[in-house]
Amino acid sequence: MSIKLALLKSGDNIIADIKELISEEKVCGYLFNKPHVVEYRVPVVLTEEENFSPSSRDLEVALIPWILFSDEEKVPVRSDWIVTIVEPTDPIKEMYEEKVNGQNSQTDSSDEQRTLSE
Numbered sequence: 877m878s879i880k881l882a883l884l885k886s887g888d889n890i891i892a893d894i895k896e897l898i899s900e901e902k903v904c905g906y907l908f909n910k911p912h913v914v915e916y917r918v919p920v921v922l923t924e925e926e927n928f929s930p931s932s933r934d935l936e937v938a939l940i941p942w943i944l945f946s947d948e949e950k951v952p953v954r955s956d957w958i959v960t961i962v963e964p965t966d967p968i969k970e971m972y973e974e975k976v977n978g979q980n981s982q983t984d985s986s987d988e989q990r991t992l993s994e
Contacts, residue, residue: 879972881914881964882906885957889914890942891964891972897952906958908951910976911942914968937968939975 880894892911896903916935943951964972 879964879969880961881968882908882953882961883959884953885959888942891939891968892942894961903955905952905954906961908942908953910949911951912939912972912975913942914938914964915940937971939972 878893878895879891882890882892882894884890890908890911891914892908895907895909897905897907915938919934919936
């Protein structure tokens with residue numbers, strides 16, 4: 877499994893098992909297996925400190941199936957829609973693996989949310 881994080885032209889961050897689709901010896905697209913949108917927000921923290929700013933590790937992250945109204949697990953994506961493909965951070969990768977492998981029993985099958993403060 878090659879779990880990667882893709883940034884699309886739309887601005888969506890998609891995590892999936894990503895494979896290249898090759899035609900005539902060049903990449904024409906990618907196949908996303910079990911794609912999920914990685915959504916995040918900075919939690920609201922009430923504090924009296926004027927200079928308080930949460931770190932990037934204090935994000936609430938949710939994984940949501942990318943195309944909610946489809947049962948297909950493999951989605952082809954044209955290469956011209958990809959801005960970049962990168963390695964996800966370990967906590968995001970682990971969260972994704974737990975979700976798609978059904979190891980996380982504390983959430984339902986539609987989404988998962990976790991605060992990253994490791």
